[in-house]
Amino acid sequence: MSIRKLNDGRFQADVSLGINPLTNKRRRKKKTFKHKKDAEDWISKTKQLYKSQQVIGERQLDFITLKDLYLEESKLHHKPNYYKIQEYTINKHITPAFKNSIIKKITPTEIREYQSKLIDTGLSYKSINNIMIILKKFFDKAIEEQVIPANPCKSIKNLSLDKKQMKFWTPEQFKLFIQLIDKDEYMFKVFYTFAYFTGMRCGEILALTWNDIDKFRKEVNIYKSLTYINKEIIITKPKTKNSIRRISINSKLIELLQDWKREQQDLFSKYKMKHSNEIHIFQYKDQAPTKDIFSRKIRTICERDDKVEAIRLHDFRHSHVALLIHQREDYTTIKERLGHASIKTTIDVYGHLFPNKQRETADRLDELF
Known part of the structure; x- marks a missing residue:
């Protein structure tokens, strides 16, 4: 010195x-x-x-270098679909704004200005919050690489979101929907019925093969998820470790699946394709269908009758929960069936669908008078 x-x-x-x-x-x-x-x-x-080990490192890393390091680590430690979302968001929304920046000199003021510019673009608040989460992770990487001593995103608050009302179909609405499906669309009838009566995530359903159905025990073995990345099928583990589960299904759903399996075998024979128990259950071409096919089809079917309002494909999962609640199932059963990590998740997401117990409590107090 x-x-x-x-x-x-x-x-x-x-x-x-x-x-x-x-x-x-x-x-x-x-x-x-x-x-x-x-x-x-x-x-x-x-x-x-x-x-105190907070000194800024000697490495003079620019934004592009840090971006490559961040994405490389993301690709190594996360599922392909997660990595693709990170890559798309950074390249689409973050890189244009920060590619020429001096990383060490960015302050919370610049981050707030960036957040304001995202608002001006008309993006939804939910999308902006997701972008800001990734940006914070990016600066965490800069700290890890000893480029900066503190994260400029740390004090930036998320934008407040309006809580949207959860949509779901009652059994009566679901029956009306199913009746609108034509005879030559049998596979779609089976798919939507399966989604409604199992509450499985779409990726979990698309990943299923016939080997995953135990028709004797009437169970579905759920341990993988399917997604498409650059038109290529990617099979990964489900969303969380708790998502790996076995769920029971009813006898009529088993019969419906067996009917579709016979029809699928005839379809494969027609196209001179080999059929086996390793085939994806809802496959009707040379490879498994995409989620978008089933999402678009819901709207197409609902347009045939204005009595049924279209819902999202993921809302079939919500509809299944509403059905279980109507059947007076408890939180624990629903948690296990959905594959939630904790019962708190189930309560936080679906608690408002349960009947108000306070009315029953108040009524019981009448017995004391």
Whole structure:
């Protein structure tokens, strides 16, 4: 550590920060000041930061390099679909704004300005919050790489979201929907019936093969999920470890599946395709269908009669829960059937669908009068 007076009257501070483990050379920092006292204060602060392991690293990484490091780690530790979402969001929404930025100089003020610009684009608040979550993770990576000492996103609050009312079909509405499906659309009838009476996620349903159905025990073995990335089928583990489960299904649903299996075998024979128990249950071409096919078909079917309002494909899962609640099933049973990580998740998402118990409690108090 030293302070040297230069010929122009300024003071140059020179501080040693130990050995760089990558180069095996001494790590030094230098800075010039007008006053000697400022140089002394800087040396003291720099050494204090270094000792507390908060010193900014020597690596001068730009945004693109950090982005590549972040995505590389994301690809290594997460499912392909998660990685693709990260990659798309960063390239679409974050890179254009930050590609020429000086990472070390970004403050919460710039982050708030960026959030405001996203609002001006007309994106939904939910989408903006998702972008900000990824941006925060990106700066966490910058901290990990010792490029910055603190995350400028840390103090930025999420935008408030309007809670939308959950949509679901009652058994009567579902029956009306099923009746609108034509005879030559039998596979769609089976798919939507299966989704309504199991509450499985779409990716879990599409991943099923005939081997996953135990018709004797009347159970479905759920341990994988299917998605498409760049038109290629990707099979991954389900959403969480609790999503790996076996659920019971009713006898009529088993019969419906067996009827479709026979029809599927005839269809494969017609196209001279080999059929086996390793075939995806809802496959009707040379490979499993995409989620979008079933999402679009709901709207098409509902347009045939204005008595049935279209819902999203994921709302079949909500409809199944509403059905179970109507059947007076408890939280624990519903949690296990849906594959939630905890009963708190089930209550947080679906608690409002349960009947109000306060009325029953108040009525019982009448017996004490």
